[in-house]
Amino acid sequence: xxxxxxxxxxxxxxxxxxxxxxxxxxxxxxxxxxxxxxxxxxxxxxxxxxxxxxxxxxxxxxxxxxxxxxxxxxxxxxxxxxxxxxxxxxxxxxxxxxxxxxxxxxxxxxxxxxxxxxxxxxxxxxxxxxxxxxxxxxxxxxxxxxxxxxxxxxxxxxxxxxxxxxxxxxxxxxxxxxx
Numbered sequence: 001x002x003x004x005x006x007x008x009x010x011x012x013x014x015x016x017x018x019x020x021x022x023x024x025x026x027x028x029x030x031x032x033x034x035x036x037x038x039x040x041x042x043x044x045x046x047x048x049x050x051x052x053x054x055x056x057x058x059x060x061x062x063x064x065x066x067x068x069x070x071x072x073x074x075x076x077x078x079x080x081x082x083x084x085x086x087x088x089x090x091x092x093x094x095x096x097x098x099x100x101x102x103x104x105x106x107x108x109x110x111x112x113x114x115x116x117x118x119x120x121x122x123x124x125x126x127x128x129x130x131x132x133x134x135x136x137x138x139x140x141x142x143x144x145x146x147x148x149x150x151x152x153x154x155x156x157x158x159x160x161x162x163x164x165x166x167x168x169x170x171x172x173x174x175x176x177x178x179x
Contacts, residue, residue: 062101
């Protein structure tokens, strides 16, 4: 009887081990199913991204042209003149020359993104569109742009922005001396 009881105990132990492994593998299978379903959704998103990128490749020339015009020429003008210049003159001119450009684009969409604008605001940049446009010009230029800043708001932001990004750079000293 003791021998049969020992065999039963061994069989029950073996059964418990098998059942725990079964549960472990069922959990793994369930997680794998969730992963595969999640990746299937990513396939749809990636496919849509590929289609969008193919469209953007065609319009990158016009978008870059608009951004380059904006950065090169817009800085000294008033907000109304800026808007009229890029919206009513540059974009129609680009389209008239059959240069592909993204429909409904603006220089700000090309030059910045919402997280960059939020970072600038955290650094002390005023929230008005003119200041944001000026910041996009400043951060996109390889040379020093003209900046008319009677209230010194932009100058204060620029000092903080440059100090935060590269205080070891020689240009930082030039900015501090200039302002």
